[in-house]
Amino acid sequence: MIGDLVNGIAFGSLLFILASGFSLALGVIRVINIAHGAFYMLAAFLAITIQQKTGSLMLGVAASSVLLMLIGGVLQRTLLQRFHRKDLPQVLATYGLLLIIVESCRQIWGGYPQIARTPELFAGTFRVAGSIVPQYRAFLILIALLIALILWYVIERTSLGALVRAAVDDEEMARSMGVNVERLFMVLFASAGFLAGISGALGAPILGAFLGVEFQVLPLVLVVVVLGGLGSIPGALVGALLVGVIDTIGKVNFPELSYFVLFAPMVLMLSFRPKGLFGRQETMER
Amino acid sequence: MGKRRLYSLVLAALGAIFLAAVPVVLPAYGLDIATLALIFSILAIGLNLLMGYTGLDSLGQAIFFGVAGYTLGILTSRFTVGWGSAALAAIAAGTVVALLVGLVSVRLRGLYFLLVTLAILQVIWGGVMRWGEVTGGANGLSGVPSPATWLRGTVPFYYFTLLAFAIFFGISYLITVSPFGIAIRGIRERELRSATLGYNTYWLKLTAFVVAGVMAAAAGILAASYNRFVSPRDISLDLAFEAMLMVILGGTGTVTGPIIGAFGVTGLRYLLSVYVEDWWLMIMGGVFILSTIYLPEGIMGLARRFRGSSRRVNPTDEAVEGPRSSDRESVTADITEVSGVGWSERSEPAASNLEMGSQPILELRGIGKRFGELAVLDDIGLEIRRGERIGIIGLNGAGKTTLFHVISGIESPTQGHILLAGRDVTKMPAHTRASFGLSRTFQVTLLYPRLTVLENILVALMGWRFRRYQFAMWRRISRLPEVNRHAQELLQRVGLWEIREEEVRYLSYGHQRQLEIALALAGKPTMLLLDEPTAGLSQVEIREMRALIATLPLDLTVLIVEHHLEVIFEYVERVLVLHEGRLIADGTTEETRANDLVRNLYFGIGDTSTATED
Numbered sequence: 001m002i003g004d005l006v007n008g009i010a011f012g013s014l015l016f017i018l019a020s021g022f023s024l025a026l027g028v029i030r031v032i033n034i035a036h037g038a039f040y041m042l043a044a045f046l047a048i049t050i051q052q053k054t055g056s057l058m059l060g061v062a063a064s065s066v067l068l069m070l071i072g073g074v075l076q077r078t079l080l081q082r083f084h085r086k087d088l089p090q091v092l093a094t095y096g097l098l099l100i101i102v103e104s105c106r107q108i109w110g111g112y113p114q115i116a117r118t119p120e121l122f123a124g125t126f127r128v129a130g131s132i133v134p135q136y137r138a139f140l141i142l143i144a145l146l147i148a149l150i151l152w153y154v155i156e157r158t159s160l161g162a163l164v165r166a167a168v169d170d171e172e173m174a175r176s177m178g179v180n181v182e183r184l185f186m187v188l189f190a191s192a193g194f195l196a197g198i199s200g201a202l203g204a205p206i207l208g209a210f211l212g213v214e215f216q217v218l219p220l221v222l223v224v225v226v227l228g229g230l231g232s233i234p235g236a237l238v239g240a241l242l243v244g245v246i247d248t249i250g251k252v253n254f255p256e257l258s259y260f261v262l263f264a265p266m267v268l269m270l271s272f273r274p275k276g277l278f279g280r281q282e283t284m285e286r
Numbered sequence: 287m288g289k290r291r292l293y294s295l296v297l298a299a300l301g302a303i304f305l306a307a308v309p310v311v312l313p314a315y316g317l318d319i320a321t322l323a324l325i326f327s328i329l330a331i332g333l334n335l336l337m338g339y340t341g342l343d344s345l346g347q348a349i350f351f352g353v354a355g356y357t358l359g360i361l362t363s364r365f366t367v368g369w370g371s372a373a374l375a376a377i378a379a380g381t382v383v384a385l386l387v388g389l390v391s392v393r394l395r396g397l398y399f400l401l402v403t404l405a406i407l408q409v410i411w412g413g414v415m416r417w418g419e420v421t422g423g424a425n426g427l428s429g430v431p432s433p434a435t436w437l438r439g440t441v442p443f444y445y446f447t448l449l450a451f452a453i454f455f456g457i458s459y460l461i462t463v464s465p466f467g468i469a470i471r472g473i474r475e476r477e478l479r480s481a482t483l484g485y486n487t488y489w490l491k492l493t494a495f496v497v498a499g500v501m502a503a504a505a506g507i508l509a510a511s512y513n514r515f516v517s518p519r520d521i522s523l524d525l526a527f528e529a530m531l532m533v534i535l536g537g538t539g540t541v542t543g544p545i546i547g548a549f550g551v552t553g554l555r556y557l558l559s560v561y562v563e564d565w566w567l568m569i570m571g572g573v574f575i576l577s578t579i580y581l582p583e584g585i586m587g588l589a590r591r592f593r594g595s596s597r598r599v600n601p602t603d604e605a606v607e608g609p610r611s612s613d614r615e616s617v618t619a620d621i622t623e624v625s626g627v628g629w630s631e632r633s634e635p636a637a638s639n640l641e642m643g644s645q646p647i648l649e650l651r652g653i654g655k656r657f658g659e660l661a662v663l664d665d666i667g668l669e670i671r672r673g674e675r676i677g678i679i680g681l682n683g684a685g686k687t688t689l690f691h692v693i694s695g696i697e698s699p700t701q702g703h704i705l706l707a708g709r710d711v712t713k714m715p716a717h718t719r720a721s722f723g724l725s726r727t728f729q730v731t732l733l734y735p736r737l738t739v740l741e742n743i744l745v746a747l748m749g750w751r752f753r754r755y756q757f758a759m760w761r762r763i764s765r766l767p768e769v770n771r772h773a774q775e776l777l778q779r780v781g782l783w784e785i786r787e788e789e790v791r792y793l794s795y796g797h798q799r800q801l802e803i804a805l806a807l808a809g810k811p812t813m814l815l816l817d818e819p820t821a822g823l824s825q826v827e828i829r830e831m832r833a834l835i836a837t838l839p840l841d842l843t844v845l846i847v848e849h850h851l852e853v854i855f856e857y858v859e860r861v862l863v864l865h866e867g868r869l870i871a872d873g874t875t876e877e878t879r880a881n882d883l884v885r886n887l888y889f890g891i892g893d894t895s896t897a898t899e900d
Contacts, residue, residue, distance in 0.1 A: 096574030103568040219408035
């Protein structure tokens with residue numbers, strides 16, 4: 001049971017890294033990035049290939065995150081910026097991108113599932129309260145906490161974060177005060193891509209890379225965001241840990257119905273607190 | 287108009303002939319495409335009701351398509367239920383799920399609504415994938431029977447589908463010209479306006495959502511019966527987005543657009559998957575991206591531009607000028623003429639609950655409103671009697687508009703109570719207050735820009751006075767003589783009858799302000815809040831507006847916020863002065879003119895150091 005719990009938290013940590021990028025793009029730029037799951041898949045495939053060639057997963061993490069950072073930045077600059085604040089064209093365009101990325105992956109890596117080897121450094125296990133915990137899972141939890149801390153610090157404590165918060169509150173005003181909102185959004189979307197890249201590469205030894213993984217992670221990310229609140233990083237952390245634990249424990253105990261176990265908290269949240277745990281009221285009902 | 291109507295009729299006839307002749311003229315694969323395209327047309331027609339008419343961009347249609355398909359599949363293949371009963375159960379299942387999803391989602395708007403329908407779709411899809419014991423998992427379910435033995439052939443099934451399509455097309459057409467259709471278009475344009483006119487927008491949106499859900503379910507049943515197979519694709523994101531692409535590519539908010547879109551996308555998909563099997567999904571991805579960039583108004587929008595009725599495509603030209611500005615003098619004449627008759631003839635007893643005895647029509651008790659640390663309203667208490675005309679003055683930021691928002695139910699106060707005719711309405715939503723006879727205008731004109739002048743008034747009339755028609759889907763709005771007569775009267779009185787067919791976004795600002803007042807009066811309110819009716823008007827237009835205000839019925843209680851003091855002093859008997867959220871004076875116009883505090887603040891006479899404006 002403790003083992004399931006730790007595994008759930010580790011999976012939730014991975015989910016947080018992925019969902020934080022999605023949530024960042026959603027909360028600040030107001031883009032629902034349907035291709036976020038495809039970003040994850042691309043990163044996972046690339047990391048595995050690099051590990052196979054060089055033997056180092058960390059090199060794969062670096063390459064994947066940088067590549068997706070670039071894709072994110074270019075996507076925002078060339079495509080999404082055209083449709084700024086127009087929800088529908090943005091969603092359709094990111095879905096088009098999803099198809100293109102998924103098909104590219106199929107052409108390049110083929111239809112066979114692949115999985116990364118756990119890096120030797122973290123290959124061992126240790127015991128917590130009588131349960132065996134793989135070191136790699138503990139490593140994931142630490143990385144997620146580190147990322148949460150960095151995001152919190154950047155958004156709440158730095159001038160870049162102040163600009164971001166200003167742009168969210170009143171974009172026109174921020175613009176007229178001389179903030180280059182376009183560049184700010186490009187940086188943010190690049191960061192969202194970067195986070196998706198890290199999560200895909202770090203998740204490669206656990207979930208692996210296969211066609212369809214994009215839709216395996218996307219619903220979970222959506223549930224995390226609905227639970228945590230639109231665009232909230234603390235919300236994403238709490239929501240991700242919750243979803244990770246529920247999903248893992250559910251899968252072990254009643255595998256066929258575990259999805260509906262996730263569904264219940266989401267519907268309850270929507271019925272009684274539609275803004276989510278940490279959401280801001282005015283972004284919801286107007 | 288006549289010519290355009292003929293044109294549409296001829297096109298519709300040609301379309302019908304083509305659809306009827308498909309099995310004869312097209313090769314077998316053409317019949318296959320046409321059958322699927324008709325099925326998807328039903329899905330797209332329903333989605334268009336949401337996207338084009340209600341303003342709900344939903345990714346949820348695939349849920350009801352899939353739920354109905356799976357219900358049919360599971361019942362027929364696992365439980366050997368007959369097709370007819372299974373199809374009924376499938377429609378019921380789709381409807382119930384649409385109702386449940388709608389209950390939690392339609393109160394959300396824009397991006398968040400999109401996100402939530404997406405999330406529910408994805409979670410249900412995931413459930414279908416994992417619950418293989420029942421749903422067949424990723425492999426889907428085969429063995430769905432044909433509706434009847436005589437429908438086994440492709441040609442009979444095509445006509446069966448065509449019949450279903452014709453029924454749903456007819457329903458959707460009826461809805462678009464019905465009172466309900468206009469009511470939901472109002473919500474699409476300005477939901478807040480509809481709420482203050484008395485619409486319970488939640489129920490209207492939910493109704494539209496369920497109607498669209500039923501159409502999706504019907505399409506799902508047809509698809510499962512035609513393919514003899516249900517798969518997770520039927521409940522997938524891919525289907526949701528393809529349906530959206532059909533609507534957008536065809537032309538959102540047009541009657542035939544979704545059908546053109548459905549044929550286009552289905553045909554393209556078919557051709558691509560046959561001729562470029564390896565790359566077709568990637569090409570579809572490109573189609574999605576390119577069509578959002580280059581075809582935002584869809585094929586129908588393109589056709590409109592091509593036909594040269596450029597007005598709708600390029601709104602800026604006329605919006606600047608405003609049509610018939612030369613008629614302005616005659617409009618003024620109309621109003622002055624009307625003022626003799628007055629608004630006050632009340633043919634029917636006002637259906638209001640505000641006419642009780644001598645108790646105040648509006649009472650505020652200790653109203654406070656804070657935004658975080660900032661107190662915008664502070665301990666406001668006042669009583670207003672029936673038929674009083676009251677001016678509210680104060681500097682910018684004094685809290686005047688917030689006071690109106692609090693009274694009309696757009697914002698809730700953080701403290702205190704609001705009583706309308708003795709009834710505590712503090713916790714009641716805007717539309718309930720409207721139904722008690724409260725009406726208002728907005729400082730920034732809040733009309734339905736893409737509806738015509740006449741349609742604006744019709745929406746307003748159905749908000750409260752004729753609300754029995756709000757959900758009517760089976761009759762044309764033009765066949766409601768009573769409502770149309772009232773609309774004509776109202777428009778003639780404000781002098782906008784001549785331009786009733788103009789879309790409101792092309793009107794001059796002065797005309798828009800007048801229409802705003804006509805909307806507020808449509809429900810025969812007993813109390814009217816006018817928020818800066820002359821803001822932004824030219825001198826000529828201000829004169830017209832004053833004439834219009836002067837003709838308001840005498841028994842109507844009026845609260846008016848205004849910066850043009852001459853308007854206030856000419857019209858009201860009592861003036862309230864708001865300063866930094868507090869009520870600092872309340873008296874007759876003479877008292878107010880004489881009040882030193884007011885002279886300081888407002889006229890800049892004497893010491894102005896307290897009059898800091900922020």
